Amino acid sequence: MKINFHIKQDFIQRGAVRISSLDRTVLFKILMTMKLTVLLMTIFTLSVQATVHGQRVDLKVNKVRLDKVFDEIYTQSGYAFVFNAKQLRAAKPVTVELKGMPVEQAIKAILADQPFDYTIDEKVITIREKKIDPKKSKIEMTQYEDPETKDLIIEGTVLDEETKDPIEGVTVELDKRGVKLRTQSDTQGRFRLVIPKR
Structure with a gap:
């Protein structure tokens, strides 16, 4: 029985020795690969956010229907609009001049005097009636x-x-x-x- 015990103990000790004696360069490479992966994922995420927030539009319209303004923003930026056409009948004609304005600020400016609110999810802008308290x-x-x-x-x-x-x-x-x-x-x-x- 004692011999068996010593063999198991010897096996465990040799396994521990193998783990602790791994080549330090391999551990270093694994660690660096993990750090590089995290760094690249962070950079990618930030660049996507910068693209979304960096998308700019130029717009000069005088008494144009709101849906036509949305069409122009879509043409320039690729942002799609979702809205209820029946609700858009309550919209006032839009008169605005914007140069190099980020999409979100442009939408705020366009909807400032309108009875609508919006949400942006990726490249989709959803227009809805304003909730009035x-x-x-x-x-x-x-x-x-x-x-x-x-x-x-x-x-x-x-x-x-x-x-x-x-x-x-x-x-x-x-x-x-x-x-x-x-x-x-x-x-x-x-x-x-x-x-x-x-």
Whole structure:
């Protein structure tokens, strides 16, 4: 039994000796390869980010539809746009002059006076309606009966509570007594709902 034990112990010691006596140059090469791989991956990641953020556009348009502006940005930069064409009807014509501006800043400038927000994921820009915090908006409205049709008319204006500026593109809904009506505020923040006489 003792002989067997010594053989196992001797085998373990020789294995340990082999591991500790590995050629230092091989270990050095493995370590350097790992460091170089990490360095190259970091450089590649940074260069991709620089390309995304470094993409620039030149744009000079006067009262052009927003979707046409998106087409031009796509042509210059390769950034694709995803949007709901029906929602884009609420967009104001775009007048802007941009020279060598990064894509993200260009989008911010173009959408500054629009009822839209955006997100960028790789080379896809998604356009969506701005979410308006109801706590920061104020609705001034009046209601009256149309003397001819006897319909109830509700008219109003949606304003930013802080700046008192009109807010365009706000959805105004009425769901009362089985009547469901919906409209959006116009460029002046105004809306109008007509409740038919029953």
